[in-house]
Amino acid sequence: MKSTIKDLEKIASQIRRDIVRMVHGCQSGHPGGSLGCTEYFTALYFEAMNHDPEFNMDGIGEDLFFLSNGHISPVFYSTLAHAGYYDKAELATFRKLNSRLQGHPTTHEHLPGVRIASGSLGQGLSVAIGAALAKKLNGDKSLVYTLHGDGELQEGQIWEAAMFAPHNQVDNLISTIDVNGQQIDGPTKLVLSLGDLHAKWEAFGWDVLEMKGNDMADVVKTLKLAKSRSGQGKPIMILMHTEMGYGVDFMVGSHKWHGVAPNDEQLKLALAQLEETLGDY
Amino acid sequence: MKKYTYTDKKDTRSGFGAGLLEAGRKNDQVVALCADLIGSLKMNDFIKEFPDRFVQVGIAEANMMCIAAGMTIGGKIPFTGTFANFSTGRVYDQIRQSIAYSNKNVKVCASHAGLTLGEDGATHQILEDIGLMKMLPGMTVINTCDYNQTKAATMAIAEYEGPVYLRFGRPVVPIFTDPDQKFEIGKAWMVNEGADVSIFATGHLVWQAILAGEILAEQGIDAEIINIHTIKPLDAEAVLKSVAKTGCVVTAEEHNRLGGLGDSIAQVLATHTPAPQEYIAVNDSFGESGTPEQLMTKYGLDAEHIVLAVKKVIERKNKNA
Numbered sequence: 001m002k003s004t005i006k007d008l009e010k011i012a013s014q015i016r017r018d019i020v021r022m023v024h025g026c027q028s029g030h031p032g033g034s035l036g037c038t039e040y041f042t043a044l045y046f047e048a049m050n051h052d053p054e055f056n057m058d059g060i061g062e063d064l065f066f067l068s069n070g071h072i073s074p075v076f077y078s079t080l081a082h083a084g085y086y087d088k089a090e091l092a093t094f095r096k097l098n099s100r101l102q103g104h105p106t107t108h109e110h111l112p113g114v115r116i117a118s119g120s121l122g123q124g125l126s127v128a129i130g131a132a133l134a135k136k137l138n139g140d141k142s143l144v145y146t147l148h149g150d151g152e153l154q155e156g157q158i159w160e161a162a163m164f165a166p167h168n169q170v171d172n173l174i175s176t177i178d179v180n181g182q183q184i185d186g187p188t189k190l191v192l193s194l195g196d197l198h199a200k201w202e203a204f205g206w207d208v209l210e211m212k213g214n215d216m217a218d219v220v221k222t223l224k225l226a227k228s229r230s231g232q233g234k235p236i237m238i239l240m241h242t243e244m245g246y247g248v249d250f251m252v253g254s255h256k257w258h259g260v261a262p263n264d265e266q267l268k269l270a271l272a273q274l275e276e277t278l279g280d281y
Numbered sequence: 282m283k284k285y286t287y288t289d290k291k292d293t294r295s296g297f298g299a300g301l302l303e304a305g306r307k308n309d310q311v312v313a314l315c316a317d318l319i320g321s322l323k324m325n326d327f328i329k330e331f332p333d334r335f336v337q338v339g340i341a342e343a344n345m346m347c348i349a350a351g352m353t354i355g356g357k358i359p360f361t362g363t364f365a366n367f368s369t370g371r372v373y374d375q376i377r378q379s380i381a382y383s384n385k386n387v388k389v390c391a392s393h394a395g396l397t398l399g400e401d402g403a404t405h406q407i408l409e410d411i412g413l414m415k416m417l418p419g420m421t422v423i424n425t426c427d428y429n430q431t432k433a434a435t436m437a438i439a440e441y442e443g444p445v446y447l448r449f450g451r452p453v454v455p456i457f458t459d460p461d462q463k464f465e466i467g468k469a470w471m472v473n474e475g476a477d478v479s480i481f482a483t484g485h486l487v488w489q490a491i492l493a494g495e496i497l498a499e500q501g502i503d504a505e506i507i508n509i510h511t512i513k514p515l516d517a518e519a520v521l522k523s524v525a526k527t528g529c530v531v532t533a534e535e536h537n538r539l540g541g542l543g544d545s546i547a548q549v550l551a552t553h554t555p556a557p558q559e560y561i562a563v564n565d566s567f568g569e570s571g572t573p574e575q576l577m578t579k580y581g582l583d584a585e586h587i588v589l590a591v592k593k594v595i596e597r598k599n600k601n602a
Contacts, residue, residue, distance in 0.1 A: 057354060058354060058355050058356050059354060059355070060355065060356075064354065066351075106382065106383070107382075107383045107384060108382055108383070108384070115354050116350065116351070116354070116379060116383050116385075117378050117379065117382045117383045118378070119378065120374050120377075120378045122343075123343075123347045123374075123375055123378060123379050124347075126343070126344045126345075126346075126347030126348050126350075126351065126375075126379075127347045127348070127350050127351035127354075127379055128351060129344075129347075129348050129351060130347065130348035130349060130350060130351020130352040130353075130354070130359075131351040131352070131354045131355060132351075133336065133348065133351070133352055134351065134352045134353075134354060134355030134356070134357050135355055137312070137333070137334070137355070137357065138355055138356070140355070156343075157341075157343040157344060157347070157375070160339075160341035160343060160344035161344050161347075163339070163341070164338065164339070164341065164344055164348070168336075
């Protein structure tokens with residue numbers, strides 16, 4: 001293991017501070033899903049993935065990550081900065097004019113670490129499958145990771161990709177769904193029920209794992225397990241159970257913080273709950 | 282009028298199939314994807330020779346476009362194949378976000394474009410695809426006119442870095458371009474030099490423009506015919522040079538008159554040297570079932586209609602003089 005769970009938790013705490021400050025700084029963006037997925041991003045970039053911050057688009061010989069639910073860009077951007085892809089000072093430009101840190105991630109402004117534009121939901125799984133196929137053609141043994149929101153599963157294209165990957169034995173793919181049960185208009189079970197996700201993905205032919213997404217030790221353990229089960233003929237799906245807004249008590253568990261920025265008072269309250277461990281940008 | 286003859290007729294989609302095979306032989310990074318239309322897209326020869334570099338996606342075009350985008354990451358040059366309708370309108374957002382905005386080196390190759398798809402009718406006869414694709418920043422849009430040109434274009438786009446929309450069709454049409462031509466993206470082809478009118482034609486309308494040119498020549502009208510195979514980026518220099526000489530324009534395309542080649546030409550003229558222009562295009566309607574020939578006649582996309590449009594536009598030019 002590269003880092004201890006304590007080390008990773010420290011990084012996560014700083015990323016959460018960044019998320020809240022970034023969203024406050026431009027008074028827009030999506031704090032809820034970002035905070036809920038912080039353990040995942042931290043474990044992925046500081047433990048699970050073999051990746052090179054000297055960014056190269058083709059990523060030959062390294063693990064790749066695709067963020068399909070692009071609206072949780074704050075957690076992605078902060079993670080990339082702390083992982084060394086660019087200076088963390090750039091986080092202050094999030095969602096502002098002439099920034100490389102666009103509201104939703106894009107390759108258009110050549111931000112290191114981003115390999116595809118996302119935001120319009122449902123496309124990232126297909127893109128990742130394509131990248132995984134290219135790796136196989138290239139004889140490249142490294143892996144491809146993706147993250148999706150649970151609400152995103154309401155997009156039909158997800159199920160086109162869900163069918164394709166097992167049929168074609170895309171077993172160098174480890175996908176994760178952020179199962180927080182929330183979407184913009186309310187709980188997923190009220191907006192459009194997702195049903196038994198474990199049974200659904202299994203029925204499509206995926207190797208399905210579950211993890212507690214806000215428990216760093218469990219995230220690290222499950223990603224390791226997923227890696228060990230790659231290359232066995234099946235794509236891997238991790239159902240990651242999180243709470244939207246995790247880490248900030250007044251944001252936890254409510255769809256109301258999907259895409260709302262905190263005001264000055266709320267920022268103060270939030271930062272008081274999140275230890276500054278690596279220095280604010 | 283320069284004489285154009287042909288000894289053989291073939292569908293442009295077969296030119297695509299032949300070009301894809303050649304491109305695959307030249308560069309092992311070329312891969313092909315298809316959404317359950319291998320035969321229609323003439324991809325069989327490529328698949329036979331390079332089975333590992335072919336991806337059958339099934340009837341899932343959105344998935345296909347984004348898989349293609351992903352395959353560029355790692356250096357592949359993906360060619361997607363399906364009907365023009367399913368290559369554009371059905372997957373517009375996928376192309377917009379994952380290919381055009383992400384600047385991925387994907388070649389969106391579309392057969393059965395326009396009315397000449399024929400009997401299947403309007404659900405499949407897309408007449409809006411050129412407009413949809415040319416509005417995407419960074420997208421190159423090509424519509425080829427015969428087998429040889431389609432083959433050459435397919436090989437050329439494999440060597441070009443960036444997203445491309447390549448449009449071709451189903452019907453068997455005369456082969457009148459050079460089999461050994463070098464296809465230059467963005468460069469208009471002078472079919473016939475003339476002085477009285479500029480006819481800018483693309484796709485299947487190029488042959489009709491040649492037939493029209495012969496009829497006009499017999500009547501003493503000297504038509505300049507230019508093939509605009511690349512609608513974007515448009516060869517504005519060739520357009521302006523020609524119109525400076527002739528002073529009037531007919532554009533001809535198998536597309537809605539809104540958003541196609543005609544509008545691209547009109548925009549160049551309006552912002553440089555306005556000139557009278559007539560459109561040979563579908564008049565903002567859907568198509569219908571019928572044979573390709575019947576449909577092209579009914580919707581006014583043939584040599585006779587080009588002749589009428591030329592006479593009308595010359596009259597307008599003379600009135601202005």
